[in-house]
Amino acid sequence: MSLDWSIFCRSTTGNTQLAGCLGQNGELSYLQWLLSAWGWTATVALLGFIIALIIGVVIGTLRTLPPVSSLSAWASRFAAAWVELFRDVPLLVQVFLWYHVAPFFLPSLKSLPSWLLVSIALGLFTSARIAEQVRAGIQSLPRGQRDAARALGLREVQVYRRVILPVALRIMMPALTSEAMSIVKNSSVAFVVAVAELTQFAMQAQEETARGIEIYLAVTLLYALTAFAVNRVLAFIESRVQVPGVGALARQGA
Numbered sequence: 001m002s003l004d005w006s007i008f009c010r011s012t013t014g015n016t017q018l019a020g021c022l023g024q025n026g027e028l029s030y031l032q033w034l035l036s037a038w039g040w041t042a043t044v045a046l047l048g049f050i051i052a053l054i055i056g057v058v059i060g061t062l063r064t065l066p067p068v069s070s071l072s073a074w075a076s077r078f079a080a081a082w083v084e085l086f087r088d089v090p091l092l093v094q095v096f097l098w099y100h101v102a103p104f105f106l107p108s109l110k111s112l113p114s115w116l117l118v119s120i121a122l123g124l125f126t127s128a129r130i131a132e133q134v135r136a137g138i139q140s141l142p143r144g145q146r147d148a149a150r151a152l153g154l155r156e157v158q159v160y161r162r163v164i165l166p167v168a169l170r171i172m173m174p175a176l177t178s179e180a181m182s183i184v185k186n187s188s189v190a191f192v193v194a195v196a197e198l199t200q201f202a203m204q205a206q207e208e209t210a211r212g213i214e215i216y217l218a219v220t221l222l223y224a225l226t227a228f229a230v231n232r233v234l235a236f237i238e239s240r241v242q243v244p245g246v247g248a249l250a251r252q253g254a
Helices: 005-009 030-062 070-088 091-105 107-111 114-139 143-151 156-171 173-193 198-209 212-241 246-253
Strands: none
Touching: 005 030, 005 212, 030 070, 030 114, 030 156, 030 173, 030 198, 030 212, 070 114, 091 107, 091 114, 091 173, 114 156, 114 173, 143 156, 156 173, 173 198, 173 212, 198 212
């Protein structure tokens, strides 16, 4: 059986061939549907990563607080519980919890679109993984950096904000790149709550056209291109913010 890429130029309603692969008068081609699904995949992944990065940095930092007071000790325990909770529950289950269970206790969530709920679930799930990477990055630094900053009169918050986190975040850039690529792939769980992203497009379009090979090859290519683009963007950022000698510094701290 030969491949028929013209399937993407067909109408999703009348199954007729469309000139230029673009629909007219309300018609929609499979190519337009594919590109729209790609946009939703990128939206869910990007928002999920932003949520994961913000929360992950906070939780990871809390896990490294020195137990100098009861407040810092409790903050560290809370952060550890956060990581265990969101890391130990499967992502798919968390999506169902946010979509079916959370609105029962928080009725205001019923007004949120499904793609936003999935982004929240994806972000919280990934935040636990990023938190562990932040913790590892901070703990890889020599303790002398913290001691020197404290000796200069900086408060603990200033030590983290001005000394520790700027270096630790640069050290963990490769790990962040891996998580950003993973979140693109994990966004595929959005299909279970009817978000019109790439995986749902592939399933529905394959049923309608019976051209699963072309459909899934196209979707696979777009996932790969998206992940590769994320990799290149973060690799460029890493090359721009890398601190000279930071690798040797981290090895000394280990």
